[in-house]
Amino acid sequence: MPHEAREESVRTTRVLDIVTVVLLSVTAVLTAWCGFEASKWGGEMSIAFSQASSARVQAASAQSTAQAARQYDLTLYTEWVLAEAEGRDDLVRFVEERFTEEFAVAFDAWTAEGRTARGPSTRADAKFDEALANNQRGDDYSLLTVLFALVLFFAALSQHQAAPWRRWVFLGLSGVIVVAGIATLLTFPIKI
Template identity: 30%
Template sequence: MAHELGHHHGHHGAVSRRAEIIEILEAILLAVVAVATAWSGYQTARWDGRQAHEYGLTNRYRALSNQAATRSGQEELYDTSTFSFWLQATGQGKNEEAALFERRFRPEYRPAFAAWLQTDPFHNPKAPAGPILMPQYHNAMAAKAKAYDARASHAFEEGTKARERGDKYLRNTVLLATVLFLTALAQKFKVHAVRASLLGVSAVLLAIGVYFVATYPTA
């Protein structure tokens, strides 16, 4: 009888130790998953903020590019119109009127006009049709529009990257939430084998989630 009582007591002690070990592992797992979930959620918010910032820059640079492009088009139209009036006056021998239009040329246009005259356009059939076709012709607003457009494209790409990275952290947060659910579910079972199995699955998922947290870029 005493032997059976001792055996029963030893078996009960072993079961209690296994239960304590499982509880300790669950506590450790919950602590790790809590930290990992908090960090993953924080990074999700940070990348969402980065995405909004970059997309905001994209809209701003697009607007500036459109403004510069509109101004560039207006200046090119002015250059072409003024040159047409000059050409008409020159062809009619109205030198004073031609000189008046020449004085109205924009400073950016003058180097191209001077270079065009050097091609002897009135006698050289191979000369460009106008100064606007010369390599010397430069429109600062057109260059600015192009630069703003490039910056807008870069900001959009960065915003897209931020969105993708935020989505990764969001999916990882869902994975870690699954770990919390399984761990809480395991605590409902009294059968140690079932409890340990759920704990093992949770540990594997947690390891994956922690790996993602450690390897994903941070904002």
């Protein structure tokens, strides 16, 4: 092999080695980051599931307490709705004074929130949905970890190819996958 051809081959090999090392290094860091994020979102999922469970316990307790006075409260509430609809403020106040303590607290809270406040069951459902979303985020990061492992696999495979064009093919494939992975990673939420 002529001297110039050997120098070109050595330069090509050096370039390929540098590209491979950079690709492996960047991918190793991205893989670690994805593992970290998957772990963090798994923790967020656990917290949200615990909060959902707690809210469900509160909802069950509130439901039990409320059922004890429910019939009485429903009758009074019906009278309150009718009195308010008819504009009978004196009857509205009279009925409100007869609310059970539990119903009065709930009624006051409901009124203070503009009569749109949500109860513990709704909060529990929202926390459960949040936990499911956090679980999906963790799964997404885990999937990216697998994708970046594929980059590492192809980059490592490139090092064992005698022909430079095959090394370029494996490195090119690794590069395309890592760019796609990074583009996807940039769309994911971050939890630190």
